[in-house]
Amino acid sequence: MTGKIDFQPKLFSTLRHYSAERFKDDLVAGVVVGIVALPLAIAFGIASGVSPTIGLITAIIGGFLVSAFGGNSVQIGGPTGAFIVIVYSIIQNFGITGLAVATVMAGLILVLLGMFHLGTVIKFIPYPIVVGFTSGIALTIFSTQINDFLGLGLTNVPGDFISKWGIYFSNLGNVDFYTVLVGIVSLVIITATPLISKKLPGSLIAIIVVTAATFMLERFLPGFNVETIGDRFGALSTDIPAPQGFEFTMNSVNLLLPSAFTIAILCAIESLLSATVADGVTGSRTNSNTELIGQGIANIVVPFFGGIPVTGAIARTMTNITNGGRTPVAGIVHTLVLLLIFLFMMPLINMVPMSCLAAVLIVVAYNMSGWRTVVGIMHSPKSDVSVLVVTFLLTVIFDLTIAIEIGLLLAIILFLRRVMENTQIRVYSEQLDAAEGSDTTLHEVLDVAKGVEVYEIDGPFFFGVATKFDEIMRSSMSEKPVVRIIRMRRVPFIDATGVHNLELLVRSSQKLGIHVVLSGVSEQVHNVLSKAGIEDLVGADHVCDHITRAVIMANRIAESSARHNTL
Template identity: 75%
Template sequence: MNFNGSIDFRPKLVSALKNYSADKFKNDLVAGIVVGIVALPLAIAFGIASGVSPTVGLITAIIGGFIVSAAGGCTVQIGGPTGAFIVIVYNIIASFGLEGLAVATFMAGLILVALGFFRLGTVIKFIPYPIVVGFTAGIALTIFSTQINDFFGLGLKNVPSEFIPKWGAYISNFGNIDWVTLCVGLAALAIIIVTPKVSRRLPGALIAIIIVTAVVAVVPGISVETIGDRFGSLSTDIPQPHGFELNMATINRLLPSAFTIAILGAIESLLSATVADGVTGTRTNSNTELIGQGMANIIVPFFGGIPVTGAIARTMTNITNGGRTPVAGVVHAIVLFLIFLFLMPLINLIPMACLAAVLIVVSYNMSGWRTIRSIFHNPKSDISVLAVTFLLTVIFDLTIAIEMGLLLAVILFLRRVMENTEIKAYSGQLDIDEGSEMAHHEVLDVNPGVEVYEIDGPFFFGVATKFDELMRSSMGRKPLVRIIRMRKVPFIDSTGIHNLETLIKSSQEEGIHVVLSGVKENVRTALVNAGINRLIGEDHICSHITKAVEMANRIAPASSTVSAANA
């Protein structure tokens, strides 16, 4: 993490075009067309599941996908609406309306740009994996739950948004199943499952939509709800940019949701980019990628769009079909735009049960049940984080799940650090090479009036309290010198400095010298800034333990007795 220097914004499209060729364009063109076709049913389905119209889903994929490819830091990333946002978008619309969604998405874009400007792209990758798995599985179950009504044709008009009441409504209305709708959904589901076994290059969702829509339209007697029935005739007019009200009251209400969108978008896009890098051998500029994602989310709301992020399934489709530069992503956006202009009337004919089947498969793929099974062999703390994040996502909402999951992960991490940070006390003799693999260890004689304490790990607030308790427990023995060995302290925080300062002052009041040994440069800088060097004396901060012991032995010569300090 580096807050200094110029802004780390270097779009991959710019560098890709410097040595571009006809062969590269041919590969990108083919890949872009295929990805555009694959993205069509997903954009429509994600739009509808999020509580907006299919048109909004397409507009988001067109504008967001174009900006992510043009301004992002990954060579093959495909951006657009994704299943991960369905839950949060639906809840925002339910609570704050479409304008509230626009404000939250815009603010999330600003947060993403800020993360990129402050070079925090690499930090986002360190979000604990159990949290990612937990909320992804929770989102998958929630998406699956939202599709039951359309898949079974229950005909419910006002389905509760909460998970438990929703399933209560489903169970009480399962006697109203429309068997024709269910058969249409099952047929679409079967096609989606079977298609990859025939050819992995064929987009199963699109094949299912084409076949099932054609059969429903041609065969007489099949009457099921379609997109046109629910949303009316879809417009092919390009949406005009429009503004929205932004004030402090709105910001305060929507900031938690905006934060959730930003963090979720950052995690998903950078995970997608990391997977893509592993396949293509390229290297994503994480900070540029976040800025590109942020720009997409800043612009999309002005056209009525929903949040945008990198989509791993579409990105892998791009790679599989030969895409190697951001031009493929730009082509994908153009293909969707042409479909939007010329084929929207046909989209009206798609059965809702067919889209429900598409999203059921998406939710299954998102669930990561194999990963969850493997995590259950990990430490209990990982299982706890996963379980809490999953349950909070399903029962409450994603905002609470991410916040509480991060908090729990931080607490468990601090506990692990405290458990692994050792504070050892020595007297009499000191093996200065203890813990090393050296064949011959140097042993120093420590005079009776000297005690040595070694801190092995970061000296932050939790460890500072642990060290303070150890020192208090040894206050009954009052040595003439206390050596604090800090060779293995990588950093010290304000609490550690405060506790160290308190120890030095209380020791000096009792006539006890405190000597610091092996202080690293960054830790020494922190101590100097806090004035510890003036308090303890520059000569009492030694570069090596041998110098510290020599000084301590001079202060407390072997002929003196410890009782002199207790007099």
């Protein structure tokens, strides 16, 4: 950990200069966001394999904690579509208790990421990976909604993508006309609403209109019948569940750690992506480390109330911004709106058709797919395209956990490859321009005596480059030199492998009677070499702050050796 814990929730700083005028704007924005979040919380809860009640509980408690302890002023937290696949998979394999354990562990991981100041690092996860698994999740969400949208009535739908579609195609004869009609009407309303007003929540309008229409048709049209939330889940509870514990065992921790890691990384990426988008619109600045800690707190607490993973939601956050929300108070208001709906309007939610919710999620999946972005990346370098395609296919065909792990591994490999390609190692003999590669117009050409070899490393000296340096040094040796100068003015850091290889080089050179001189070592690298004993190994006088001094020393040693050999 570097420095003190960076935990400065935006809510606390906001309240110091809060005003009635600001509260009015936050109140309006919070009410609108609460209304927009209602159908999404219900739909995400059901699609994740839990009840709509759990979806709302997650939005209420998790959303409150994200706003109270997060590092972004306008972030709206709650369940999101990105988690549907992983949550559903965990419940299928480990049950609700397994999901709770995984979510708490994910929360702890997020808190640790924030405490160790890794918030800014998460932002640099390659974009093709984010697009790849987001598009994969979108396609998976779409595939999970076909059963409800078509009214196939399947009760044991396979979890894997290919088998699922095989079952769908073999049961197309069971399509229910009225269910499909309700779904299509819902889609039309959701997509047409923004054409009338971008501020109207299309999903909520669709739910209200379609629910009212189906309620009337069931009473006046014989044979009209579509499955509703109440039909599938029974009467929904209006009581906030009491906190409940669950058992942690080493076996469950070992089994669920990969899933917890996936939830944490997904939450970090989505939350910080949402925060970055919000910053671009509002001009504010997110404290990434505080945001991760706030997200972690929410994910630690929510499972004790039966909730599912929480993260920042881009669509709801943007709705908050466009309606005037500028402080975390708007996010807290949105959770209070959801709480009031939960306490007093749950009987009405029982009447919502399942095919209408399926339509809501199909639109969510389409918006998540980012197909235009995918098309754009297809014109990028082949390495980016390959990362996107591999991550997408792994997400769809196998598992999101595998997709993220392999996607990150691919990204690291490609990053190391690019660093190695950009890290140059130059070899000089006879003459050297001390100012080469700098902005100065004054050039100092140094004469390098025979028997002196100069190796300049331009870039970080980590394990990959250390091996590359060793290979170049061996291949460039025509005859045994007297002095090797290793110029390190452009080495920003050195890792343990670099230190180890440098130590081996020094020791092997000294055995052969070759002097090693280090030049232009930065303070940070110097400290590392000093602690590792490299400075003592080469001799403090052989560590020079400038190439001119290093060349003068090396020339003197080479000339002395030449005179000695002629005697």
